Amino acid sequence: MTDSSRYRPQEIEERWQQHWQSQGLALTPEPGPSGTSGAGEAAEPYYALSMFPYPSGSLHMGHVRNYVITDVIARVQRLRGRAVLHPMGWDAFGLPAENAAIERGVDPGAWTDQNIAQMRQQLQRLGLSIDWDREVATCHADYYRWTQWLFLQFLDAGLAYRSEATVNWDPIDQTVLANEQVDGEGRSWRSGALVEKRKLRQWFLKITAYADQLLDDLPKLEGWPERVRTMQANWIGRSRGAELSFAVVDADGAATGQQIQVFTTRPDTLYGVSYVVLAPEHPLVASLTSAEQQLPVTAFIDLVGRQSDQDRTAEDSPKRGVPIGARVRNPANGELVPLWIADYVLADYGTGAVMGVPAHDQRDFVFARQYELPVQQVIIPEGSDEHAYEGGAWTAAGVLIHSGPYNGLSSSEAKQQITAAAEAGGWGRGRVQYRLRDWLISRQRYWGCPIPVIHCEACGVVPVPAEQLPVELPQGLELAGKGGSPLARLESWVAVACPCCGKPARRETDTMDTFMCSSWYYLRYSDPHNTALPFSRSAVDRWLPVDQYVGGIEHAILHLLYSRFFTKVLRDRGLLGFDEPFRHLLTQGMVQGITYKNPHSGKYIAPADVADPSDPRDPITGEVLDTFYEKMSKSKYNGVDPAVVIDRYGADTARMFILFKAPPEKDLEWDDADVEGQYRFLQRLWRLVEAAADRGLLLSPRSGGFLLEPGSVPASASDQELRRAVHTAIAAISEDLDGDYQFNTAVSELMKLSNAMASQLEAASEPVALEALAVLLVLLAPFAPHLADELWQRLGANPDGDTSVHRQRWPQADATALRRDTVTLVIQVKGKVRGQLEVPADADAATLEQLALASEVAAKWLEGQPPRRVIVVPGKLVNLVP
RNA sequence: GGGGGCAUGGCGGAAGUGGUAGACGCAGCGCACUUAAAAUGCGCAGACGGCGACGUUGUGGGGGUUCAAGUCCCCCUGCCCCCA
Numbered sequence: 001m002t003d004s005s006r007y008r009p010q011e012i013e014e015r016w017q018q019h020w021q022s023q024g025l026a027l028t029p030e031p032g033p034s035g036t037s038g039a040g041e042a043a044e045p046y047y048a049l050s051m052f053p054y055p056s057g058s059l060h061m062g063h064v065r066n067y068v069i070t071d072v073i074a075r076v077q078r079l080r081g082r083a084v085l086h087p088m089g090w091d092a093f094g095l096p097a098e099n100a101a102i103e104r105g106v107d108p109g110a111w112t113d114q115n116i117a118q119m120r121q122q123l124q125r126l127g128l129s130i131d132w133d134r135e136v137a138t139c140h141a142d143y144y145r146w147t148q149w150l151f152l153q154f155l156d157a158g159l160a161y162r163s164e165a166t167v168n169w170d171p172i173d174q175t176v177l178a179n180e181q182v183d184g185e186g187r188s189w190r191s192g193a194l195v196e197k198r199k200l201r202q203w204f205l206k207i208t209a210y211a212d213q214l215l216d217d218l219p220k221l222e223g224w225p226e227r228v229r230t231m232q233a234n235w236i237g238r239s240r241g242a243e244l245s246f247a248v249v250d251a252d253g254a255a256t257g258q259q260i261q262v263f264t265t266r267p268d269t270l271y272g273v274s275y276v277v278l279a280p281e282h283p284l285v286a287s288l289t290s291a292e293q294q295l296p297v298t299a300f301i302d303l304v305g306r307q308s309d310q311d312r313t314a315e316d317s318p319k320r321g322v323p324i325g326a327r328v329r330n331p332a333n334g335e336l337v338p339l340w341i342a343d344y345v346l347a348d349y350g351t352g353a354v355m356g357v358p359a360h361d362q363r364d365f366v367f368a369r370q371y372e373l374p375v376q377q378v379i380i381p382e383g384s385d386e387h388a389y390e391g392g393a394w395t396a397a398g399v400l401i402h403s404g405p406y407n408g409l410s411s412s413e414a415k416q417q418i419t420a421a422a423e424a425g426g427w428g429r430g431r432v433q434y435r436l437r438d439w440l441i442s443r444q445r446y447w448g449c450p451i452p453v454i455h456c457e458a459c460g461v462v463p464v465p466a467e468q469l470p471v472e473l474p475q476g477l478e479l480a481g482k483g484g485s486p487l488a489r490l491e492s493w494v495a496v497a498c499p500c501c502g503k504p505a506r507r508e509t510d511t512m513d514t515f516m517c518s519s520w521y522y523l524r525y526s527d528p529h530n531t532a533l534p535f536s537r538s539a540v541d542r543w544l545p546v547d548q549y550v551g552g553i554e555h556a557i558l559h560l561l562y563s564r565f566f567t568k569v570l571r572d573r574g575l576l577g578f579d580e581p582f583r584h585l586l587t588q589g590m591v592q593g594i595t596y597k598n599p600h601s602g603k604y605i606a607p608a609d610v611a612d613p614s615d616p617r618d619p620i621t622g623e624v625l626d627t628f629y630e631k632m633s634k635s636k637y638n639g640v641d642p643a644v645v646i647d648r649y650g651a652d653t654a655r656m657f658i659l660f661k662a663p664p665e666k667d668l669e670w671d672d673a674d675v676e677g678q679y680r681f682l683q684r685l686w687r688l689v690e691a692a693a694d695r696g697l698l699l700s701p702r703s704g705g706f707l708l709e710p711g712s713v714p715a716s717a718s719d720q721e722l723r724r725a726v727h728t729a730i731a732a733i734s735e736d737l738d739g740d741y742q743f744n745t746a747v748s749e750l751m752k753l754s755n756a757m758a759s760q761l762e763a764a765s766e767p768v769a770l771e772a773l774a775v776l777l778v779l780l781a782p783f784a785p786h787l788a789d790e791l792w793q794r795l796g797a798n799p800d801g802d803t804s805v806h807r808q809r810w811p812q813a814d815a816t817a818l819r820r821d822t823v824t825l826v827i828q829v830k831g832k833v834r835g836q837l838e839v840p841a842d843a844d845a846a847t848l849e850q851l852a853l854a855s856e857v858a859a860k861w862l863e864g865q866p867p868r869r870v871i872v873v874p875g876k877l878v879n880l881v882p
Numbered sequence: 883g884g885g886g887g888c889a890u891g892g893c894g895g896a897a898g899u900g901g902u903a904g905a906c907g908c909a910g911c912g913c914a915c916u917u918a919a920a921a922u923g924c925g926c927a928g929a930c931g932g933c934g935a936c937g938u939u940g941u942g943g944g945g946g947u948u949c950a951a952g953u954c955c956c957c958c959u960g961c962c963c964c965c966a
Binding site for chain 2: 226227230231233234235237362395435553556557660661662663666668669671673674676677678680681683684687735742744745747748749750751752755824826828830831832833836868869870871873876877879880881
């Protein structure tokens with residue numbers, strides 16, 4: 001073999017990337033006047049989308065996996081004749097840039113642009129077929145202008161409002177956070193700081209107005225993973241129940257006229273109420289607290305203010321509270337019960353007040369035990385004796401007792417009847433409650449999209465007129481990272497004339513949550529250069545909904561819920577014509593690196609410092625290390641740099657490895673030996689095709705495709721066998737790329753085809769061999785695009801550079817080639833495999849039974865007795881039951 | 883506590899509607915080529931027993947349905963995720 005014919009990805013990949021770019025291979029076909037765009041004109045559109053990255057400046061393996069998966073999908077759809085939109089952009093506002101500015105004094109915009117340039121370059125080395133002409137960056141004024149414009153749409157629709165609220169305050173990042181951005185331990189999703197409660201005036205989007213739609217449309221999203229839909233449903237958390245009024249009474253038991261509204265999902269337990277609890281922040285607490293309880297109540301409120309919601313409401317944490325020295329009347333039975341405040345009731349959920357039913361609610365039960373409040377059982381399990389309440393509350397539905405006129409009713413009947421009685425008696429009504437809160441979008445940070453409103457003493461909140469957009473972020477602001485909105489300190493920017501009355505007014509100084517920017521970027525790609533609108537109705541309706549969205553499961557709630565909300569609002573504004581933005585969603589698994597940890601010291605050890613991976617030991621102490629796979633991160637020294645892998649093996653090997661190693665939704669364990677194996681496979685392909693070319697097997701460019709006429713039956717058995725392997729691969733890979741994607745088995749089918757060709761190509765006739773070679777390279781093209789195009793050219797199919805393998809058509813399997821004359825029949829005796837028989841493929845059941853009974857296997861295992869029963873599965877097996 | 887998911891060789895993973903378990907690859911072993919090694923090619927390979935033909939056993943554990951169960955049903959164990 002000559003030296004020049006070795007597979008050297010470093011020499012071919014960049015060349016092909018440049019060639020594709022000059023050919024405009026990844027550009028999005030737009031419908032034009034007839035005759036102007038050959039491929040795109042009649043083609044059906046297909047939109048393949050990756051979740052756009054934050055431009056941190058360095059590409060990691062998680063990105064690579066995400067974009068390679070989307071790229072394969074985009075390339076397959078092009079080969080299938082679709083007009084493909086496959087864009088990329090940058091989620092470019094956010095704290096890292098601002099922190100860099102604070103720490104190093106650099107300009108956040110310049111810092112971000114530099115990172116974008118760096119990451120774009122890294123991305124391009126992967127050979128992704130991205131249409132870079134449609135790139136967007138959320139921090140550029142020509143993009144955020146439209147984020148502001150869309151905010152004004154929300155404002156105009158009454159879906160954006162400003163309100164004083166108790167909010168999550170992140171003391172490290174010095175900003176407020178949305179509920180969705182606080183984790184289960186009450187920590188910020190970004191900084192990890194324990195979130196504090198503060199009362200501030202903030203902007204909200206009224207996502208709760210769409211709670212029902214967001215929930216009810218989930219079943220329509222059949223192309224989404226079940227668990228993402230479940231997570232969203234849980235997050236929205238719709239519960240049906242009733243709001244009931246408890247009248248406040250004075251020391252003599254006379255009504256004071258004040259009412260406490262409670263929300264409950266269990267109106268059937270109303271007769272079991274032994275107290276009512278208010279949230280410590282409830283507005284009536286101050287006025288209802290008796291003189292003697294003043295001191296403990298004040299102290300308690302102060303204590304609770306320092307706790308997170310999660311700590312306060314967890315079922316297993318201790319419940320604390322104090323009575324405030326007032327009583328209320330149970331509207332059903334007239335009983336007087338004490339009024340308490342407690343940490344486990346939250347002000348902003350429901351009405352900020354709950355009725356305490358210790359016998360049938362676990363938290364109430366714990367609370368009642370703690371403070372020796374009475375426990376009144378009113379529900380018993382159907383058909384059973386009374387529950388003894390040893391361990392806790394009986395929270396399931398059952399039958400009512402001790403409930404006056406409702407005794408004997410089931411829980412569900414009682415819920416209806418008690419709610420109806422409340423409505424009739426004017427002391428309550430049925431109500432639906434959501435866990436979902438309105439979306440808090442104000443951030444007291446600089447590097448975000450300015451909220452385009454002006455505060456005027458005379459006119460109130462005035463939207464910035466659309467023609468004055470964008471409200472640009474001022475340059476050269478000194479960022480200190482301490483206290484309040486940085487923009488507020490720039491008086492020259494803040495002071496502005498009111499657009500309404502012309503008097504001096506002040507700009508809003510908060511910026512938007514970056515999730516605002518990412519809630520509509522997929523719409524902008526359809527029409528990225530529009531200067532009159534964020535997108536035209538015709539462009540957005542042509543390309544959307546996104547056919548396939550690919551990204552991490554970590555966005556299951558936040559980004560995906562917000563984007564669905566945006567889509568529904570914009571639909572109602574007439575800006576687009578669909579209900580849901582993403583038809584199919586693929587949540588790819590993490591990329592994990594091999595991780596070594598000293599079990600005694602807890603220290604992570606870099607793989608490079610482990611001398612012998614089969615017996616990993618601490619390089620200093622010699623202790624045996626724990627070995628496992630975990631998500632790649634700097635602190636664990638288990639990351640693998642994509643650039644290093646590409647330098648060594650090329651992008652095609654990296655792509656193939658990532659696709660082959662695990663199914664796309666599962667976590668993937670990075671393994672250098674497996675990468676090496678993948679590289680060997682590509683080398684084998686190279687040698688296979690080179691050997692064929694050396695023998696004079698050459699493909700000439702032609703328009704009619706490279707397949708033999710469907711139905712062709714070559715004369716020789718070996719040709720038939722090779723053809724069967726070729727068309728089996730077509731059928732199998734086509735199926736793996738349809739619906740739910742199985743790239744791992746698709747790659748293994750490519751390996752099988754290559755193995756078959758390695759042993760059979762030499763003996764094959766020229767037409768059959770050429771068909772096999774052409775099919776192999778077209779099937780390979782989406783996965784290893786550089787190698788496929790290089791070999792395609794080396795086989796002579798692309799002499800002028802304009803008949804790339806990526807411009808070919810995805811092959812159709814020929815049923816004739818898949819047909820067999822004989823098949824292997826399995827012979828079972830009593831369900832156990834005992835032998836095999838070659839039989840004619842078209843033999844009927846009776847023939848198969850006879851062949852099986854006449855076989856040696858039958859003779860050996862039936863011992864001369866005729867079987868009691870025979871089951872025949874034509875084409876598969878015969879089961880003899882003695 | 884509620885909901886969702888997962889469990890298959892030494893490892894990653896394959897196995898339409900129940901129908902030959904372990905495809906494909908990694909690691910391993912043997913052979914060929916080589917002075918040697920690497921690379922490459924060919925072959926073996928779940929476990930147990932047997933020189934062998936072959937037999938037994940085997941998809942986290944237990945039970946069931948069926949001619950036939952990785953696949954369907956019930957119970958249990960362990961792990962992951964979401965909500966509490």
